[in-house]
Amino acid sequence: MHFASDNWSGAHPRIAESLTRHAQGFASAYGTSDLDKAVEDQFSTIFEREVAVFFVATGTAANSLALASVAKAGGVSFCHADAHVNADEGGAPEFLTGGTRLFGVEGAEGRIDPQALEAAIARFEPASPHHGRAMAVTVTQATEVGTVYTLEELDRIAAIAKARDLPLHMDGARFANALVALDATPAEMTWKRGVDILSFGGTKNGCWCAEAIVFFDPEMAADMPFIRKRSAQLFSKSRFISAQLEAYLDGNLWLDLAGHSNAMADRLRSGLAAKNTARLAWDTTANEVFAVIEKSSAERARAKGAKFHEWQPPHGWLPLPAENEVLVRLVTSFATTVEDVDQFLEVV
Amino acid sequence: MHFASDNWSGAHPRIAESLTRHAQGFASAYGTSDLDKAVEDQFSTIFEREVAVFFVATGTAANSLALASVAKAGGVSFCHADAHVNADEGGAPEFLTGGTRLFGVEGAEGRIDPQALEAAIARFEPASPHHGRAMAVTVTQATEVGTVYTLEELDRIAAIAKARDLPLHMDGARFANALVALDATPAEMTWKRGVDILSFGGTKNGCWCAEAIVFFDPEMAADMPFIRKRSAQLFSKSRFISAQLEAYLDGNLWLDLAGHSNAMADRLRSGLAAKNTARLAWDTTANEVFAVIEKSSAERARAKGAKFHEWQPPHGWLPLPAENEVLVRLVTSFATTVEDVDQFLEVV
Amino acid sequence: MHFASDNWSGAHPRIAESLTRHAQGFASAYGTSDLDKAVEDQFSTIFEREVAVFFVATGTAANSLALASVAKAGGVSFCHADAHVNADEGGAPEFLTGGTRLFGVEGAEGRIDPQALEAAIARFEPASPHHGRAMAVTVTQATEVGTVYTLEELDRIAAIAKARDLPLHMDGARFANALVALDATPAEMTWKRGVDILSFGGTKNGCWCAEAIVFFDPEMAADMPFIRKRSAQLFSKSRFISAQLEAYLDGNLWLDLAGHSNAMADRLRSGLAAKNTARLAWDTTANEVFAVIEKSSAERARAKGAKFHEWQPPHGWLPLPAENEVLVRLVTSFATTVEDVDQFLEVV
């Protein structure tokens, strides 16, 4: 009953097989091998346009270097107040962009509120050396709290960014989960909406370590080879990332895994909603479920071996858990089984 | 006939198997799993003392963050002029240490000359805000040009550093190759010599991606968890590194692989020395061979499929290649075969 | 009728005279002259203990380098949400501390609310590489909106910082104004309250350019000479700062100037309170007055040559100005005259 995080899972067997298959032989290093090129081409196919792809080590690196690629002195990037980039990356975005700032924007259920975004940007308009200047907007899809921006919601955010010539970045640590939740194509959920740069995450969805920064306009990426190396994020045996992604993207494995993961979350959601010892904290559609459960239930589940995190109630979210309740986060992954879910529902 | 670099090889079958074996199941993330702990303990065993171990994504990260852990405003780190950290890391050491400087010290055959080191440090003594202050000494073992510091040579460098209270860092991207070349224990080649921090490299010697920063005094590492995260180098599924290292260190696989690699270099050295169309540029003992060969030989070898790099003659190295000659670097790895070597010797 | 800012004034005649007097002759550079030393000693006298003093070019530099001296990877400094350091320094604190973060804490009338401070710090406890770690608390005295922390209020903030071993910094861009408003001694308002580092500002109170970082424990300043030079803030002809400060501190000129400035603000406050076309926005005690006045009054005053800024209503401040009103900031300085004030009161 592992619901602590999707990064507690390991690697899918087909990912492991691909690594084994490509372990033999020699290939040129630092991202120049045939396999690297083939996987890069695969990205262009999947996104239905020529893209520039840069593998990096972590999702934090993907987000931070995406922002670094558009960094300016005195720059301010707008994200949701509870976004991973703002709350959980240990200052990496600030450090790796040379000291630019993040500005947390409010919004219900993990989505940036468009009006709040406009007001936030307006605080930095017109640009001034004193208060700084707007530099980028970054959205998380799926969000940090299991919700997903609809395509229309992305359009609204993108329109605000575009009207001010601000690049739009998407943190896609759970990109596949969002895609499946929306039943959209990769192109529809990104550049067709106005997204300029994507952090494409494979790690949480069945890879060992596969994160990429995708630029929908390759010209925007001109400095990235230097930015990546300067940040010590250029792998020598780059094909170990490519080997994972080859299997991940092949035959839509990635979407199948995310589909499974989301389905397991659905099963959790339905099961919890039907209980009277638990209630869903808010509606989620991707592979995270937030529920208010009785403390005694939580203890019982833990005693039976269930793993999950208690969660800090988001700013402004109501009603808060009662004295005898607790807000918990449950994350499913490609490796979650029906049995795990049903057992959890039973013990809770 | 792949002699371009040891990072053109893939992963050893036992490394790949270990990754497959550990792909299943769930484990806590960010370096906190049982496997992570077990591998960290294994490091303490191998080095015969309690050490603090931090996995990072690249050798560049290991070197840069090792220096970041001892960084000071106005700091200057002393390395060999041709060291990887100085010549090939795209400014990462400067960037990730917050703008400190590297000072390249001369020395024959890739080893820092002790007298030159003393003179270099003396330029920054006493410390002054104007010219800055000495911050660290960093040696590469094996060196960038295939040589190895003897234990006595390390003692001399360490004595200079210790006399000035400077931490001593060792870039061990080819640590195992040096160890085998010297027939020394890991402890003998590091902390028993005065090394404080080690970049322990597994990638070039049969891993996919396995680099670690090892602190011989764990107290020196107090800030490292923050420094690593801020630099976006903390893996979520950390066990994919641990799984590699478990196999790598098990039953001395790492030393066997380095032993094979060095032996293949020996075979190349002997073969080339016996030829009259080639001569060894300088004596090496690890898995890199530098030779002056006739241009026509080089072309012939390339036509037959041999891969290798031409090399920039090091500053001060004599005699320079003649008009019809070229200096080449040949690197062997765990995956180099006797047949590859013999075929190369034949065609050259 | 100049009420735009206290930095619109020039230099007091005695400051100018001192500069002229010291313009002759030779003196050693970079802060080592007899005059520099004498002024540093004068700081120790004024603060009733041995302090370490570092002149820098701007208040922004003083604040940023004070924080840089206690910076840590993943560090977070707590300030009032509307503090100058957070709102108006163009990212300098983030940049010059190597990418640490500021966290804006709420609080009425420009003062950090102690409970909000505790809650804010608690978000980063225990320290974690993911969310970072508390690094410093910084208060502004007088605050950005003309108010002043009482000694008891400073005690409360200091107690919170000390309980967590966090250094306490005071931005004293208007230090003298606060001192006079409280009728406290420099020692009483700083280290006796628990302040560790002070940005001592002279520029707004009659100097041309005189900002200093004062460390109440000189040992905390060990790295500052390097931090200051690395940030290009070490003046060669340092005595041009010392010459200003010699006159500034001599015979309590600084307190007299601040006293005048505060008195002029008092006159403004009383005058505006007595009007029915204006009301004080909130109570201030230093040299800034915030008032809600009718737009027609503001226009009339401007037409007569009055200079002042409209102000963004602080977050949560009520009641907001009516449609026909505007919130304005009026700043007095050593150079403000009774005539200026009375004329302004008349036209408004």
Added chain:
Amino acid sequence: MHFASDNWSGAHPRIAESLTRHAQGFASAYGTSDLDKAVEDQFSTIFEREVAVFFVATGTAANSLALASVAKAGGVSFCHADAHVNADEGGAPEFLTGGTRLFGVEGAEGRIDPQALEAAIARFEPASPHHGRAMAVTVTQATEVGTVYTLEELDRIAAIAKARDLPLHMDGARFANALVALDATPAEMTWKRGVDILSFGGTKNGCWCAEAIVFFDPEMAADMPFIRKRSAQLFSKSRFISAQLEAYLDGNLWLDLAGHSNAMADRLRSGLAAKNTARLAWDTTANEVFAVIEKSSAERARAKGAKFHEWQPPHGWLPLPAENEVLVRLVTSFATTVEDVDQFLEVV
């Protein structure tokens, strides 16, 4: 007998007078006052084209921020090995450019050798994330060792930079001294030669503190307001710089002062050349004189109150001082008197 440095002098009476004159009244802050604008226009007049001017606090700031304005990830700036920016700025150029590197190029008597420059740049061609990329060339005029590039020599350096699209920066801490030595116009010695950015120094030549970054193409300066503020180099009472520069530039005071300073150096040169207890170390033309004198002479001079620094013999300079000799640097300034010079010549 003050020959330690030109920054040991104070301020010229006309500079001091101007500061006093402008001390009264109110003026808008942060570089927006009429006086600031007037002085900026004066720069355009002097340089015979529209320029963008940014005042900063120190020469180190001018150099560092000039490089910051053209900084790139993995960037390398080429300077003379003994240039101030490389040897004496405490890491500020590296820090304030976000971790770019300086590469010291050899050259006799403080001037970059064009061939050595080409070879140095070639090491970074073509650009690569591994070794980085060329970013700028910076020359010091007058040089750190009292010599001056001729216009033809500047042309050669500029041609090398331009052929590679590299911006050319000039460190003009002693700009006026060089100008007078060459009898050239400001335009002839800068943009007509291909200089893109100038650090214009007034401090060493009679100002208290007056350093400016001058962009000959204002479009290159678009980011500078943000870069300057982020580096805490934007003065609030900016007119205290302008007031100095108004007097400095008025009626060619700056050139007269430099002329006097150079003439005093000439007098020193002639006098020393005529002695048999001293010899000129190399030929200088600006306001620095380097001489080899007998140790006993140096001691005698010091005993009589003379101030000067012993100097580290430059790399490769021959013949080195004999056992009983010492290399000294003697710097003249606007405040040096004929009597000082003659007395020194007598006692030495």
